[in-house]
Amino acid sequence: MKILLPDTAPLHPALPEGWEAVTVDARAGIPPAHHDADVLVVWGASRRHLASAAEHLAGLRLVQSLAAGVDGILAAGFDEDVVIATGAGLHSRTVSEHTLALLLSLVRRLPESREAQQRHEWSSEIGGLQPLHPEGRLTTLLGARVLIWGFGQIGQTLAPVLAALGAEVRGAARSAGTRAGFEVIAEEDVLAELPEVDVLIDILPASAHTAGAVGEEVLAALPDHALLVNVGRGATVDQEALRAALEAGTLGGAALDVTEPEPLPQDDPLWDAPRLLITPHSAGGRPVGADERIARNLRALAAGEELLHVAAR
Structure with missing residues (x-):
């Protein structure tokens, strides 16, 4: 054999x-x-x-x-x-690790801190005395309402890590119930729940059913301060709608480890979208x-x- x-x-x-x-x-x-x-x-x-x-x-x-x-x-x-x-x-642990890194980078404004460092600027806007929950911005996972869309093994590995940092975590899947001790809502109820979501984490697989699932309607339903993290598949996000939301300021920020296509072409306008962090499909790989x-x-x-x-x- x-x-x-x-x-x-x-x-x-x-x-x-x-x-x-x-x-x-x-x-x-x-x-x-x-x-x-x-x-x-x-x-x-x-x-x-x-x-x-x-x-x-x-x-x-x-x-x-x-x-x-x-x-x-x-x-x-x-x-x-x-x-x-x-x-x-x-890949549950490595993807969870990368997802946490992307989310904390957005929440704790690490890209902006890096830009300030390159300017040799000690930014009082980012550091110093700050409110825990400022109006219109998510700056901590304490009390953050997180929805993980695609609550399989990766989501079930990630959820307790986020909960340990103070987030209120729920999953979304094809059927409602409880998985790994976390409430899971049915995907047909996702849109109605989004106005109360601070962080939407996309771990959806690629299929005809999930293509463009995170599109204009979903992005519009999220609060203006909300964050989107996609470590699922690039095809699940409407990237034109995402760029429009970021440019319009109707989404607080986003992080993508996957895009459509991959590699993302050098001249794609998505690269220059504001408050967007892109990593080159590096969450798994091991x-x-x-x-x-x-x-x-x-x-x-x-x-x-x-x-x-x-x-x-």
Whole structure:
């Protein structure tokens, strides 16, 4: 039995007896010598790599992604009997960490402090004696009303961190209820709740259902002081509407780790939008626990047991 590992990550999973691991170029086609592979691990794969795997790996049983999103894999044309497992949960802590960094940067005005430093200016507007809750601006997470739209594993990892800093956190998902001890509202109720939201965190996946979900109507419903952070997918935000809201002053600020397209073209006007922080899709990029996930699903595959995080086909 053979498993193909990508060369884009240092992987050393503990393999069940009788399995052989081969590392291949994740940007190139699958070499003919390895067309007999049973399992393919995907991380940073090119379209050429995925298309080659779908075409040539006739005995393939499992595609194990190390990314939470598997849109590219689903589009590659693998046979229906090939199981596709996602890397859900492998990025929860790192993405939560980055989201917190983006949010605190906006709340504590770090970009403005950096600009003042470049001017060699000790800004009394930013520092010194300040009200805790000034009119028209969010300057602390204490008492901040945070809504995490897309309350999966990342949202459930992030929520208690924000709560520990004093925020009032709720989630939004397709169905209402309680998850990980936090109230979750149904997504059809999001628009009505937005006027009472100080921070909207977008962790939505990309789909036809979520395309442009954070658009003009959503942005208009938020208070003028509200902040938006997107660490989900770029296509979930209407970037023209976002830029218009920031320029009009009807949104307090935003931080994007994802854009549409990626990379964001150098001449895109979004770069110059006021009160906007952009990072180059750097929230994840380093799956935590990948070896253990691969080994766990290999054992389940060999034993005919249920695999973790199988994607719907």
